[in-house]
Amino acid sequence: MAPETFAQVRLDTPRLCVRTPDVEDLDDLLSIYAHPDIARYGTHAPWTDLDEARAWLERAESGHTSASALTLVLEDRATQHVIGTCVLFSLHAESRRAEIGYTLHREHWGRGLMHEALTAFIGHAFEAMKLRRIEADIDPANAASRRVLERQGFVHEGRLRERWCVGGQVTDTxxxxxxxxxxxxxDVDA
Ligand SMILES: CC(C)(COP(=O)(O)OP(=O)(O)OC[C@H]1O[C@@H](n2cnc3c(N)ncnc32)[C@H](O)[C@@H]1OP(=O)(O)O)[C@@H](O)C(=O)NCCC(=O)NCCS
Structure with a gap:
């Protein structure tokens, strides 16, 4: 995969700038991931410390250097604050596939913003990165995430039973x- 598709990405949408994260985003990232609703269908507990944001940024930068993951942030063009993230990980270069993940600040749910961001992000994945396949693994109870995937045209390919155990709770995928x-x-309606 071409290294320039990982370095300093900037994708403009009507309400967002989907771009490479930097150290000035740490406070906004903590604000996103500290909310308990964000962790509900995820695999990590809510963040409590800025060090968790620093570690997140280090992992993002290391994924870009090794071309193994592409992690971007969603900057709200109106406020210039970072209000979400999206990532392509488990990149398999020969098979040209990756897994997708995304998170939006709790205060911004229900405005179609992730649909807008993913339209640009998936366009980058298919057109610039030349991926052939993108996959997503979601909790069957996560209706908003399922709807976001369906709007992009993702197809349900199966249920993996009892795949996760997080905080003692076992869930399917x-x-x-x-x-x-x-x-x-x-189409994206802003
Ligand atoms: C999943 C998430 C990114 C969705 O972002 P969003 O910008 O709020 O999504 P949208 O505004 O486009 O709304 C999603 C759709 O789900 C629907 N929806 C939302 N909550 C719902 C619920 N509880 N039950 C049924 N449908 C629901 C909305 O009506 C909307 O449908 P529409 O597109 O037909 O209008 C956001 O909820 C989030 O960050 N969740 C926590 C992190 C997470 O779960 N990430 C995914 C892990 S795989």
Whole structure:
């Protein structure tokens, strides 16, 4: 995968700038990941400390250097604050596939912002990074996430039973997949 598709990415959408994170985003990142609702369907407890944001940024930068993951932030163009993140990880260069993840600040749910961000992000993944397949692993109870995937055209490919155990709670996984040749860039209403 071309290294320039990992370095200093900036994707403009009507309400967002989806871009490479930097050290000035740490406070905003902590604010996103400290909210308990964000952790509900995730695999980590809510953050409590800025060090967790620093470690997140280090992992993001290391993924870009090694071309193993692409992590971007969603900057709200109106306020210039970072209000979300999106990531492509488990990148397999030969198979041209990766897994996708995304998170939006609790205060901004329900405005179609993740749909807007993912339309640009998935466009970058298929067109600049030349991925062939993107997959997502979601908690079957996460209706908003399922809807976000369906709007992009992801197809439900199966249920993996009792795949996760987080904080003692066992959950299934719904696996979704999207292929480049079947993706049609959706309309974005800002
Ligand atoms: C998943 C998430 C990114 C969605 O972002 P968002 O910008 O609020 O999404 P949208 O505003 O586009 O809304 C998503 C859709 O789900 C629907 N929805 C939201 N909550 C719902 C619920 N509890 N039940 C059913 N549908 C729901 C909305 O009506 C909307 O449907 P529409 O597109 O037909 O109008 C956000 O909720 C989030 O950050 N959640 C926590 C982190 C997370 O779960 N990440 C995904 C891990 S795989």
């Amino acid at each position: 719904d696996l979704y997949g999207l292929l480049h040749h079947e993706w049609r860039r959706p």
